Amino acid sequence: MKRFFFLTILVTLLLATCTPKGPATLTVMTHDSFSVSADVVTAFEQANNVTVTFLKSGDAGAALNKAILTKDAPLADVFYGVDNTFLSRALGAGIYEAYASPLLANIPAEFQLDPQHRALPVDYGDVCINYDKAYFADHNLAVPQSLEELTRLEYNGLLVVENPATSSPGLAFLLATVKHFGADGYLDYWRSLRANGVIVVDGWETAYYTNFSASSGHGPQPMVVSYASSPAAEVIYAETPLTESPTASILAPDTCFRQIEFVGILNGTQHRALAEKFVDFMLGVTFQEDMPLQMFMYPVNPAASLPETFVKYAPLSEQPAALSPDLIAAHRDQWIAAWTEVVLR
Amino acid sequence: MGFRRLFPWLGVSLFLGLFFFYPLARILWLGLNPASLANLDLSSLRFTFYVLRFTFYQALLSTLLTLLIGLPAATLFARFDLRGKSMLRLLTAIPFMLPTVVVAAGFNALLGPRGWINLGLMQLFGLESPPIVFVYTLWAILLAHVFYNTTIVIRVVGNALAHLDPRLEQAARLLGADARRAFWRVTLPLLRPPILAAALLVFLFDFTSFGVILLLGGPRFATLEVEIYIQAIQIFDLPLAAVLSLIQLLCTLAFSVLYSRIVTHMTVATAPRAAASNLRRARGWREKLFVGGMIALLLALFLLPMASLPLRSVARLESARGERAAVSYGLTTDYYAELFVNRLGSLFYVPPFEALANSLIYAAVTVVLSLALGFPVASALARPGRLERLLDPFLMLPLGASAVTLGLGFIITFNKPLLTGHGSLITSPLLVPLAHTIIALPFVIRSLQPALASIPDRLRQAAASLGASPRRVWFTVDWPIVARATLAAAIFAFTVSLGEFGATSLVSRPEYPTLPIAIYRFLSQPGGLNYGQAMAMATILMGVTGLGILLIERFRLPGAGEF
DSSP states (O other): OHHHHHHHHHHHHHHHHSSOOOSSEEEEEEOTTOOOBHHHHHHHHHHHTOEEEEEEOSSHHHHHHHHHHTTTSOSOSEEEEEETTTHHHHHHHTOEEOOOOGGGGGSOGGGOOOTTSSSEEEEEEEEEEEEEHHHHHHTTOOOOOSTGGGGSGGGTTOEEEEOTTTOHHHHHHHHHHHHHHOTTTHHHHHHHHHHTTOEEESSHHHIIIIIBTTSTTOOSBSEEEEETTHHHHHHHTOSSOOSSOSEEEEOOTTSSEEEEEEEEEETTOSOHHHHHHHHHHHHSHHHHHHHHHHHSOEESOTTSOOOHHHHHHOOOOSSOBOOOHHHHHHHHHHHHHHHHHHHTO | OOHHHHTTHHHHHHHHIIIIIHHHHHHHHHHHSHHHHTTOOHHHHHHHHHHHHHHHHHHHHHHHHHHHHHHHHHHHHHHBOOTTHHHHHHHHHGGGGSOHHHHHHHHHHHHSTTSHHHHHHHHHHTOSSOSOOOTTSHHHHHHHHHHHHHHHHHHHHHHHHHTSOHHHHHHHHHTTOOHHHHIIIIIHHHHHHHHHHHHHHHHHHHHTOOHHIIIIIOTTOOOHHHHHHIIIIIIOOHHHHHHHHHHHHHHHHHHHHHHHHHHHTTOOOOOOOOGGGGOBOOOHHHHHHHHHHHHHHHIIIIIHHHHHHHHHHTEEEOSOTTOSSOOOEEEOOHHHHHHTOOTTOBTTOOOHHHHHHHHHHHHHHHHHHHHHHHHHHHHHHHSOOHHHHHHGGGGGHHHHSOHHHHHHHHHHHHSSOSSTTSOOGGGOTTHHHHHHHHHHHHHHHHHHHHHHHTSOHHHHHHHHHTTOOHHHHIIIIIHHHHHHHHHHHHHHHHHHHHHOOHHHHHHOOTTSOOHHHHHHHHHTSOSHHHHHHHHHHHHHHHHHHHHHHHHHHHOOOTTOTTO
């Protein structure tokens, strides 16, 4: 039995030694949805003589909380993946060092939500209702063109949304209704949505693959809260080549909520110069053009051209709903709690 | 209390102390310091009470249902000789390592509003709407818990039943008891410790249920674990999350203490027999009905929900999607082929065999580590002294700790290097099997302990008095009897590791994803190809774990003999 004991000690010691420190390693902490082409990263590594390590840390909320909890001894040099719904939490916790990248000059002001340049915009997208084209055509049903129309009887039981307490698109859609109906009107709207048989599920995976009729799960609801880019993904990841997406987004004014994702240099980094280079790299055209097909988000850098599938199948809303990060931070929990009372209890 | 008694506990105390209790204490302390507690809202505590009540209620119902199915199933496997038994037992073991998102997809394909049972009934009776409402009901939660945990009852109770000395029951029959009376008065009392051990494991698993509640119960149901996740991650209210975690831990501890109190008064050492001596074919119509009925029940419960995954992994939607009535499928191997293609050149693409290899390496380390740590402790617990009775309940705590809380605890504890000059532990890929070992340990200990306790001391004394050294006694008396229990423990550790998702997703490195992580990656993007690949990966996971279990079961340990 002594052997077992020593084995334990041995393993424990091994663990502590198994991550050797390289002279130039840049660590980038991200959420699970982050992706990038291998050759794009390799080019950055070769140009700057650095090894980039990515640390995926759960969903957007979990990754941010980890960054906040470890801010005294940061695990990484750069943190990517805070969106405008979480931005105030990140800035309030002081996890970032300011960096006014020269590339910000090209990026439209509407994306630059932090005037002190601690969090720099990288990409954006719209959370929109996707609909099943075939269903609406077969049933001679008009596609709803506003949030109000969703409460009509002909759409009874046809919409599935995500719980804003557990899902980021769910929260985004709740915020769109808050923006449109105001903080004192959105609950009444949700009461009528509930009366009209809205289905609430825990997260995007369930909503899309179990409930949505146009996905491979061919569920019962022909409308789902997803992303404006999802129809493009349906074409790119189709089982058989498609010339037309089976889904499309409702893009009417105020029905979509705009999400912007940010990157920043973590306070206390030992590699400030490299971290700056990496942030510049993320804002630069190469990364910005690679990102749409990797993460299904849109580049903030106007110089980056969109892939053809995006232009064709994933148009954005012209009038998306937006709320200031401070307002969201101040009321988010209260809005979610009130929503839970009205819709779930 | 000499060093001799403390010695078996050294490994486990060191391991759990460093990797479980210390990070847990750190994160709880962060949330529970007096300053942050002062801001705690009382109304949120009242809500906590409702959540606690539901958590308890669903866990109790689930456990009772699991025993209701599991005990007859354990009898079937332990007492009857039937063809294809190992395949049937394998079938009941596979769910244990399937990620909840895949199980939810399986149940939906079967019982969902557009599942084939509902579609069939609608067609048969010309109904307008699906007659069975299953998903997002309490029944979905209960059935999924039974689906996941029946294997625990089968392994723990079945193993004990298989080795029960049949002469005790025969003696009762000779003394005039009929079969039923002999079962109730002799067999069942002897089985109480393993039944309780299994019930406790099942109960704790259900008590801390997370994925099943979210995916099959829907947002109307919340357990403590779900609330902890919402508070810790989404709302970032660490004080409330810490209070909830503490409540969950204290409940776990209370159940475990209760269990050890009850079970110490029950354990009777009998001479265990070779499993084969208890096996026979079904005789008479009653037994045949029982065997046939149980086989049908197990097939319906386990095969039907799982069958849709491999079926779906080779089926392509043919017709235009969105047509609500008929969906036709064509056969395809595209999804499997696509697994080997990095279509968009992603940095995080992992070929299926690499994900498989990662999973298997993690599982192997978990098996070795949890057996190495669990064996000495289980031996000590088999002959409990005051120390053992005191420490026993704490061993179950890993099952009651919220994965989210522990994950955050890991982050704040291991973000700095343990030894100066080395990397921090949090970025090490070995953290994954460590986390898996924490979860597997209670299973390993609870599978080994009853077997070790069942060995009568007089056998050891006899061997010793014939001149055998302590080591020789262990190898000739203990080992042959516990060898099978060791296999059961190994299978538990293996399956826990292969299926674990919650802790893995919090501590894993993106370059070394496990199979469940790879499945989630596919399911997090739209597109038929992604869905198909997720089903293909799930099928591979089922196949490999099935093979793994078969291999471990076939593995003849040296000296194990017929036990």
